[in-house]
Amino acid sequence: MAGELNVEVVAADHQVWSGTANIVVAKTTEGEIGIMAGHEPVLGLLVTGPVTVRTDDGGAVVAAVDRGFLSVSENHVAVLAESAQLAEDIDPASVEKELEAAGDDQAAARWAQARLQVAGAR
Numbered sequence: 001m002a003g004e005l006n007v008e009v010v011a012a013d014h015q016v017w018s019g020t021a022n023i024v025v026a027k028t029t030e031g032e033i034g035i036m037a038g039h040e041p042v043l044g045l046l047v048t049g050p051v052t053v054r055t056d057d058g059g060a061v062v063a064a065v066d067r068g069f070l071s072v073s074e075n076h077v078a079v080l081a082e083s084a085q086l087a088e089d090i091d092p093a094s095v096e097k098e099l100e101a102a103g104d105d106q107a108a109a110r111w112a113q114a115r116l117q118v119a120g121a122r
Contacts, residue, residue, distance in 0.1 A: 005077050006075060023035065027046065028045055030045075039075075045068075051063050064115040066111045068080045092120075
């Protein structure tokens with residue numbers, strides 16, 4: 001189908017989501033990027049934050065990702081992250097506790113904050 005992307009969101013230890021979409025929006029070290037069908041090939045370095053996938057049926061899949069890469073080639077988008085979690089799988093109360101326990105660990109705090117942001121976007 002014209003205008004369709006094949007998308008995979010993958011964490012280091014498992015596949016989080018795959019399917020077709022109209023657009024993928026992610027944050028890279030260069031800023032926010034939107035990928036639609038026909039986009040030129042690109043490899044981007046992801047920062048901790050949300051990735052939004054607008055599906056063909058008009059819905060949205062939102063995931064928190066913790067660092068990694070975004071690869072685009074021939075209408076295929078791969079989000080390859082150290083950690084990734086779908087918004088629907090995030091328990092905000094547990095993440096709040098993790099945030100409190102993070103203390104001076106800025107990486108752990110960023111990851112917890114990203115998941116809370118994504119959970120609030122549901």
